[in-house]
Amino acid sequence: MSYNNIEKSDMLTCYMESGKNARAAARLYNTRYEDRQQPHFTYFRKLLKKLETYGSLVSKSRARARTVTNENNSFAILASLYENPYTSLRSISEYLDIPYTSVQRVAKRYKYHPYKSVKVQQLLSHDFERRLNFVSQMIIKLDDDPTILTNILWTDEARFHNNGQVNHHNQHYWSDINPNWALESNVQTRWSINVWCGIIDEYLGGPYFYE
Numbered sequence: 001m002s003y004n005n006i007e008k009s010d011m012l013t014c015y016m017e018s019g020k021n022a023r024a025a026a027r028l029y030n031t032r033y034e035d036r037q038q039p040h041f042t043y044f045r046k047l048l049k050k051l052e053t054y055g056s057l058v059s060k061s062r063a064r065a066r067t068v069t070n071e072n073n074s075f076a077i078l079a080s081l082y083e084n085p086y087t088s089l090r091s092i093s094e095y096l097d098i099p100y101t102s103v104q105r106v107a108k109r110y111k112y113h114p115y116k117s118v119k120v121q122q123l124l125s126h127d128f129e130r131r132l133n134f135v136s137q138m139i140i141k142l143d144d145d146p147t148i149l150t151n152i153l154w155t156d157e158a159r160f161h162n163n164g165q166v167n168h169h170n171q172h173y174w175s176d177i178n179p180n181w182a183l184e185s186n187v188q189t190r191w192s193i194n195v196w197c198g199i200i201d202e203y204l205g206g207p208y209f210y211e
Contacts, residue, residue, distance in 0.1 A: 007036060008047055015044040068102040069109075077106045081174045111176050120182045153205070155198040 003011070011029055018024035026041035050056075073096070080092045089107060093100040141148050197206035 003037070003039070007033075011039065011044055011047055012051065015048060020045075020048070068099060069106050073098055073102070074106045074110075077103055078110060078112075081107065081112055085174045085179075087174070107174070112174050113176075113178075114174055115178055115181055117181045150201040153198050153200040155196065155205075157194055157196040159192070159194050161192050 010033065011025070014029040014032065015022070015025040018028055022041040022044045025044045026039070029036075029044075030038050076096050077092060077098065080087065080096065089103045090100055092098070093103045096103075138148075192211070194210050195206075196208045196210070197204070199205065
C-alpha cells in the first residue's frame with residue numbers, strides 16, 4: 001500500500017498522541033479518517049523508524065534508485081541496446097556499472113522488450129519460381145475440375161534429432177518495436193526419426209513415426 005505525505009503525517013500525529021501505542025494509533029486514525037485507506041497497525045512504528053533513520057518520510061534507498069535511472073544513465077543504457085540488440089541486461093549492468101534492476105527499469109520505461117526468434121524453413125533461390133509454376137498449373141486444373149483439391153492427398157514429413165535444440169530463453173533481440181526476427185534452419189537433414197502426416201479433403205492421415 002502507498003500513502004501520500006499528508007496521510008503519513010496524520011499517521012505520525014495519531015501515533016504520538018497515542019503514546020506510541022501502534023494499535024491505539026490505528027484505532028484513532030480509523031476514527032478520524034474513515035474514508036481513507038487504513039494501514040496495518042505495524043505501519044505506524046515503521047513510519048516513525050523511517051523518519052528517525054532518514055530524517056524524511058521517503059527512505060534514502062528509494063531516492064537513490066531514482067537518481068540511478070537519470071537521463072545520462074538512461075541514454076547510456078538505450079545506446080547499448082541500440083548498438084547491440086543481442087546483448088543481455090546483465091551484460092549492460094556490468095559494463096556500465098549500473099544495478100541490474102535499474103537497467104530493467106529503464107528498458108521497461110522505454111518499452112524495450114526481449115523478442116525471441118521464430119524458426120522458419122530456409123528457402124532456396126529456385127523455390128520462388130517453383131511456387132509460381134505450381135500456382136499456374138493449379139489454376140489451369142481448377143478450371144477443368146473445380147473439385148480437384150478435395151482429391152489431392154497433401155502430405156508433409158519432418159525429421160527430429162535427439163539433441164541440438166536451441167535454448168530460446170538466452171536468445172533474444174532487444175527493441176522498442178517488434179522486429180519479427182526469424183532464424184532460418186534446414187529441418188531436412190541430420191534427424192534421427194521421421195514423422196509423416198497427410199490430409200485429403202476433410203480426412204487426416206497419421207501422424208506416423210518411423211526411423
